[in-house]
Amino acid sequence: MPSFHTRSLCEALLGVAGIWLLVRTLSNQATSLYIAWSSSSMAQEAEATNMLAIQGVHFFVSALLGAVLILARKPISRWLTPHEAAVSASxxxxxxxxxxxxxIGYLAAGLNTLGxxxxxxxxxxxxxxxxxxxxxxxxxxxxxxxxxxxxxxxLWLRFRAL
Structure with missing residues (x-):
């Protein structure tokens, strides 16, 4: 069974979470910008600029949080794991x-959408x-x-054994 150091594992997970935060809203923002710039009827509506601004704020907050997680993953992991220990986990x-x-993330997003x-x-x-x-x-x-x-x-273990 492989042994992982908690601090390095924490750094890797924080980096992955940061990348996910950076990437997850790119498609929504690109779609909103395309609709706002390509549709003449949408561009003339008063609500269009408000929706585009809301989408932009959502995108920039998500991107900022992702960048913070990526750039500050080492200090955050030192704060979260004060003692360097090896953890055995397969x-x-x-x-x-x-x-x-x-x-759990999908479940929470679905409940939010239903609400x-x-x-x-x-x-x-x-x-x-x-x-x-x-x-x-x-x-x-x-x-x-x-x-x-x-x-x-x-199933992952079986695929790795092949």
């Missing part, structure tokens, strides 16, 4: 924990069922990932 266990955490859908439904009266389906699918994926995380770790 790669299957680490994959299982990662899959469970990703599942937004029902809030808009109460406010506006009728809304598109697109958010309902997106939230439900995200919740289903989250539950599936969380429930099968141990199996995903075992």
């Amino acid at each position: 790669s299957a266990t680490l994959i299982a924990v990662g899959a469970a955490i990703i599942g 937004t859908h029902y809030a808009r439904l109460e406010t506006l009266g009728t809304v598109s069922p697109e958010r309902l389906w997106r939230g439900g699918l995200s919740i289903a994926i989250g539950i599936m990932l969380f429930a099968s995380s141990v199996g995903i770790g075992r």
